[in-house]
């Protein structure tokens with residue numbers, strides 16, 4: 001599987017505080033069946049990570065993975081804040097895309113008043129494709145889910161977070177994640193993991209528990225591979241849900 005959203009690099013944002021913790025997270029990723037991880041530290045005013053800093057962390061981490069014999073491939077990336085992105089040059093933003101391609105992992109704004117649609121349109125006009133991280137957690141998208149549908153029609157693709165589907169952010173966020181998946185608006189599924197313990201990795205199990213086991217290949221392999229190859233996953237993703245696996249997840 002390919003995890004397109006993971007705060008794996010040590011001491012660069014609110015992910016692992018040191019190399020040992022980062023290696024534990026990497027080990028947990030590999031144990032969960034993930035073979036490729038996009039390292040996506042925050043790129044935001046509080047953590048203004050740029051291409052050079054992320055590249056240095058990536059080299060250090062790859063060396064440590066080899067030394068520890070952890071079979072995990074890493075690709076370059078960042079989780080980019082909307083307002084911060086709008087203030088960056090094309091060259092700066094190009095250094096933050098997933099694997100150096102055209103796709104930016106854009107954090108869904110957690111404030112209720114961010115200019116999301118206008119900002120996304122601006123970034124797309126500048127030539128960047130947008131993978132929208134965890135729309136299910138964004139208050140403005142929870143309030144107006146049709147905004148996600150409009151964004152997707154405009155070319156945006158989404159990344160639903162495993163912990164959201166599991167209910168780790170509460171029932172409301174869980175229902176929003178389910179709604180995205182059931183309305184064909186979930187294109188990729190990622191962990192957004194920050195450590196082996198807190199917001200830990202794991203993609204297959206949360207999908208299976210929610211009745212979407214049949215979607216593992218599509219959401220965690222095929223579509224992420226398309227994004228890394230510079231292609232867009234299809235606009236609508238019809239997912240079959242097997243009901244009754246967990247009564248508490250009844251949508």
Ligand SMILES: [Fe+2]
Nearest residue numbers: 005007079192
């Ligand atoms: Fe994240």
